Amino acid sequence: MNFKEIAKYLDRIEITTGRIEMINILTELYKRMEDADDAAMLSYIILGEIHPPYKGFEIGMSEKLITKAIAFASGYDSNEVEKRLNILGDIGKVAEEFISKKRQKTLFTEELTLRKIYNTFSKITLTTGEGSIDMKIKHLTGLLVNASPLEARYIARLADGNMRLGVADMTILEALANVKGGREYKPILETAYNKHPDIGEIAKVLYSKGWDGIKNIDITPGIPLRPMLAERVRSPEEAWEKLKGKLAAEFKYDGERMQIHILRDNRVMIFSRRLENITHQFPDVIEIVKKHIKLEEGVIEGEAIAFDPDTGEFKPFQELMRRKRKHDVHETAKLIPVTLRLFDLIYDGESYLEKPFPIRRKKLEEVVSENELIKVSELIYPETLEELKKFFFMSVEQGFEGLMIKSTGPDSIYQAGARGWLWIKLKRDYRVELTDTLDLVVVGALYGRGRKAGSLSSYLMAVYDPKDDTYKTVCKVGTGFKDEDIVEMNRLLKPFIRDRKPARVVSHLEPDVWIEPAIVLEITASEITLSPIHTCAYDLIEKNVGLALRFPRFTGRYRLDKSPEDATTEKEVMDMYHKQKKVIMES
Incomplete structure (x- = not known):
């Protein structure tokens, strides 16, 4: 499909203020996708991506580089483009304006297709090393030279990684469900997406293998799944009542939630709760996992907590934010060491999603060799409400946030991407009346x-x-x-x-x-x-x-x-x- 037609749809999406209308426009657009690869490419582009976030590839073009490409393609000085950007604040509108009045006309222009746009940006994303900046500008300029003003708007925004459409992954899933069956099919897509949150892959499987293919999607080590979330209560009594006393309670730590993937080739990958690949930020965690977790292949969850190795005292979450830098990660790891507290096992060569929490916990305890740098979370199976309350007060006294309380019943499965009453958080501030x-x-x-x-x-x-x-x-x-x-x-x-x-x-x-x-x-x-x-x-x-x-x-x-x-x-x-x-x- 040519990109000029797609740009018209994107413009319609951009100007609508109604969610239902947005989904209807998306549905209309996806109905024009006959090829599975095209459906996948379109899904990424709508979200301002070329690859799913967990792969860690970014388009990597700053506004300064994009303005240079706009200047080259339109024949204006880059300073003029930058001045206009400072006024409009939207790199897409700037590109649209300058391409509409470009000074040099090309004799022959190449029609831009969806695949041309995607493949060129894929090259931009993967271009690194010496001379990569000039090559990225050259690729983007080539697209803008052949673009209509409206196409230029979305090409420039894609380079910036911000399409300004207001579309989210769940919006796309609803449109895909409409195309291939109806809104009632959306939960099936959501279940698959929760296990394999790659919007392009979901679209590709749906178009190529249909609903049977979607239902067969499962956990894949190296690809994060959407984390299970918790409801909240204000008191131990309420949690006890919700779960009818069939529960486990563990300390709620003030750290960074991590989903740790152990691959058969001895690699370890770490993903944040937002599914971002943060492996490079935690070389120390990789070494800890390799030494202390006995799994050939697996997916486990835990919290990384900043701590003082001399005293063993935990430090606040804000300390960990300093680990976000891309450079000097080994030096930062020495300055801000972390200790792991693991709380769930989701995969160990087979999926544990449908297994009750006590079975997952028992398996986790079996595969972890503990020391001060890695432990399973401190947990009890209280037999009375008084035991639960005592454990809660102990957590507060020791400076933790409170408790995570988990169902231990036969239905206590791991609900990827869902927030429900199988997990409950009880935080210390909930004990203060009317304050949350x-x-x-x-x-x-x-x-x-x-x-x-x-x-x-x-x-x-x-x-x-x-x-x-x-x-x-x-x-x-x-x-x-x-x-x-x-x-x-x-x-x-x-x-x-x-x-x-x-x-x-x-x-x-x-x-x-x-x-x-x-x-x-x-x-x-x-x-x-x-x-x-x-x-x-x-x-x-x-x-x-x-x-x-x-x-x-x-x-x-x-x-x-x-x-x-x-x-x-x-x-x-x-x-x-x-x-x-x-x-x-x-x-």
């Missing part, structure tokens, strides 16, 4: 006044609704941000600023700028109240009102380890509201 921390997504921002004028200094925050794949507002927050936080927030938000409401955002409020859901912040508040202006739980508790946070405050914790889909859900906030209301009535 929530992980919320920035969907809008407002400019400050006075000395903060010109900076986005307060933010419209939202919860995630997985049923509709939408984000619903729950508060505006401007408290808790230091001056350096304001600078950091403006840096983080800049690539996601939009001039119209993203299609997956549901809001009655109009901020100064809209933000594509991407950045997650930890927020605390005094209580949850009914609100006529926020859309979280709108019409679900009382007619014409939703739920809002009262006196929200930024805790100082950026949850960059979480994707927006990992944020606090609408249902969680509703549950918290009902529990809070019960506390007030009983007091």
